[in-house]
Amino acid sequence: MDRIARSVSHMLKLVDEFEKLEVGFRSLQEPFIDTISTHGKFVLTIFSAVAEMERNIIVERILAEQESARRRGAVIGRRKGLGQKAEAKAILAENYYRDEKNQLSISEIMKLVDINSKATLYKYLAHRGRRNCVICKTMFWDKDQDMHKSYCKKHINKRGKNNQN
Template identity: 45%
Template sequence: MKYTYGYARVSTQSQELNRQLDILEKYSCDIIYTEKITGTKASRPELNKLKENVREGDTVVVESWSRLGRSTRDLIDLVEFFSKKKVSVISAKEKFDTSTPQGKLMLTVFQAFSEFERDIIVERTNEGLKSARARGRVGGRPKKSEKKIQLALKLYDTKQHSLREIKEMSGVSPTTLYKYLEKRKNGE
């Protein structure tokens, strides 16, 4: 059975959802998820429930894109998420429906921009690393001094300190400590 889900969101507790709900009711939504939470929050519980519940062939309706995505990047990611699950997305305000030929075209454009943006970020990162290397700098986190590593290993070997205490005394994180313990074990 295919379902039509609605999603409505306002940013504050004092705002009302009525206008959005009126629009969603015109689409005969079977289930409507609502939340009063700022769009800047990455985790939106009702949106997460919606994402968990949709199945292939379902439709998601929103009053406008601004109610669904917190940014252009987030919106593209959400539309791609639903597209991969073969779920149509309709935005009433923008008159956008990913199940129509025009909507599929726009989805392809969204995906192209998304890929372009990822490629540009990789290109800039590589250019920045190349520039830094030309100045004698290398990327990545700075290496811990050998003295700090040795101190952390000695503290660990005493079996008298917690990992938190070792980190506080030596400045070496548990992850780094375990990496060096593994190296020591393997004779490196």
């Protein structure tokens, strides 16, 4: 019962949807739960309430244990930063980004480093200390560097937004 619905209200909504389709609900593991009969609906509601209560108790226990661990100085959750593969990609992306000779576009850097989204590329560059980056058409530059200033003066206004041509 606790797998199909997380709360009594959700379970009852499902049963209502089944009834609209003229379909009854019968549990394979609890054969006495059968929504075709009034008794079965009652048992279903009770079991759903018990499953919801068990879930809430588990959540409360987990949160209490996490709070206790925090008070003891433990760090909860994933480590900050990038994993080894992501760190390697971030270094490579930054090297391509800083390469003044080639001035690669965003999509070219993404292809070379095997990154699937611009957001990931920006996250990697921010992780490497490139926090003041702006997109200018297909070019990518750091506002603090002079590298692409002449190109971007034509396309970017003073607030760092793309000019519409």
